[in-house]
Amino acid sequence: MNLLPVLATGLFAGGVSCAAVQGGLLTAMITRQRAAAGEETSPRDWRVQLGDDLAPVGGFLAGKLVSHTLLGALLGALGSVVEISVGVRTWLQIGAGLLVVVFGLAQLGVPGFRRIVIEPPISWMKIVRSRARSQSAFAPAVLGFVTVLIPCGVTLSVEALALTSGSALMGAATMAVFVLGTAPLFAILGYAARKAATAWKGRLGVVTGLVVVVMGLYTLNGGLELAGAPFSASRIAEAASSDDAPADTTAVSVVDGKQTVVITARTGAYSPDNVRAQSGLPTTLVVKSDKAEGCVRSFVVRDQEKILPVTGETRIELGVLQPGRLDYACSMGMYTGVITVA
Structure with a gap:
C-alpha cells in the first residue's frame, strides 16, 4: 500500500x-x-x-x-x-x-x-x-x-x-x-x-x-x-426561516413500484439537501460520490454508516418509507440533509 x-x-x-x-x-x-x-x-x-x-x-x-x-x-x-x-x-x-x-x-x-x-x-x-x-x-x-x-x-x-x-x-x-x-x-x-x-x-x-x-x-x-x-x-434555522423553498423532487424516481432517491456527495456538501419522496414505497438511496473528500465520505442515515468512495456509487436500502422526515449527515454532523416523506 x-x-x-x-x-x-x-x-x-x-x-x-x-x-x-x-x-x-x-x-x-x-x-x-x-x-x-x-x-x-x-x-x-x-x-x-x-x-x-x-x-x-x-x-x-x-x-x-x-x-x-x-x-x-x-x-x-x-x-x-x-x-x-x-x-x-x-x-x-x-x-x-x-x-x-x-x-x-x-x-x-x-x-x-x-x-x-x-x-x-x-x-x-x-x-x-x-x-x-x-x-x-x-x-x-x-x-x-x-x-x-x-x-x-x-x-x-x-x-x-x-x-x-x-x-x-x-x-x-x-x-x-x-x-x-x-x-x-x-x-x-x-x-x-x-x-x-x-x-x-x-x-x-x-x-x-x-x-x-x-x-x-x-x-x-x-x-x-x-x-x-x-x-x-x-433545525432551528429551518424553523426560523421565512423562505419555504420547496423540496427537490427531481432526485426521486419510481419504477415498477420501487422508489430511488439520488443524492450527490461532493467535498463540503450533499446535494440536494432537501428531497421530497413518496411514502409507502420500498426505497433505495443512491449516494453518488463526485470527487468527495473529507467528512462527507462518512455518510450516516438511520444509525447506519457507510464510507463512501471518492468517486462512485453507494446504494443503501431504506425499506418502505413512512410519512415524516429522514435526516442524514456526515459522521461529525458538519454536513446535513433531509428526505421529506409525504
Whole structure:
C-alpha cells in the first residue's frame, strides 16, 4: 500500500477536520493548565522557552500516535470486528462539545467554572515527579490517547483503509502516518494556545476563551445534528426561516413500484439537501460520490454508516418509507440533509 496519499490526507484534510473536535479539547486543556500554573516572569533562553511551549502539544500528539497506531493494528488484524457504533460516537461527540464549552467558560472566568482545571491524579504524577516540562505534557498525552474514541470524518475514512489492509503491521502504519500528517496543524494550535494563555488576564486570554467556547458549540452541534435533536442549528434555522423553498423532487424516481432517491456527495456538501419522496414505497438511496473528500465520505442515515468512495456509487436500502422526515449527515454532523416523506 502506498502511504503517501495517507500522509497527504492527514496534512490537507485530516488536520482541519480533526481540529474541529480534538483541537478544541487540546487548546482548552492547555490554556487552563497555563492559567492555573501562573505566568513566568523571569527571562529564559528562547530554546528552553520553546521546549516548554511545545511540551503539551508534543505530549498530546504522542498519546494520539500511540492510540491510533494500536487501533490501526487491531483494525488490520481483526477487520470489521473492531467498530464503535454510530450512537456511541454521537454521544461521545456531544460530551466532547460540552467539555470544551465548560473549559472555555472556565477560561473566561465565568462564576462557577473558574476553578475547573484538568490534571492527572497525584499518584500518576510520580511517573514525572521532578520535571515541570514532563508534568505539563502528561495530561495532554492522556487526552491525546483517548481521542481515539472521538474520531473525525477523515479519520474514519483512514480507518476504513486500515480495515482493508488485511495486515496488523500495515494497518498500524496507515494510522500512524495519518496522525503524523495531522501533526503540523495541531502543533500550531497547541503552541498558539500556550502563548495566548500567558496573557490570561488580558484581552488575548478573553479572545482565546471565546474561540474555545465557539469550537465547543460547533462540536456539540455536530453531535446534536447526528442525534436528530430539534434544537440543533439546522433545525432551528429551518424553523426560523421565512423562505419555504420547496423540496427537490427531481432526485426521486419510481419504477415498477420501487422508489430511488439520488443524492450527490461532493467535498463540503450533499446535494440536494432537501428531497421530497413518496411514502409507502420500498426505497433505495443512491449516494453518488463526485470527487468527495473529507467528512462527507462518512455518510450516516438511520444509525447506519457507510464510507463512501471518492468517486462512485453507494446504494443503501431504506425499506418502505413512512410519512415524516429522514435526516442524514456526515459522521461529525458538519454536513446535513433531509428526505421529506409525504
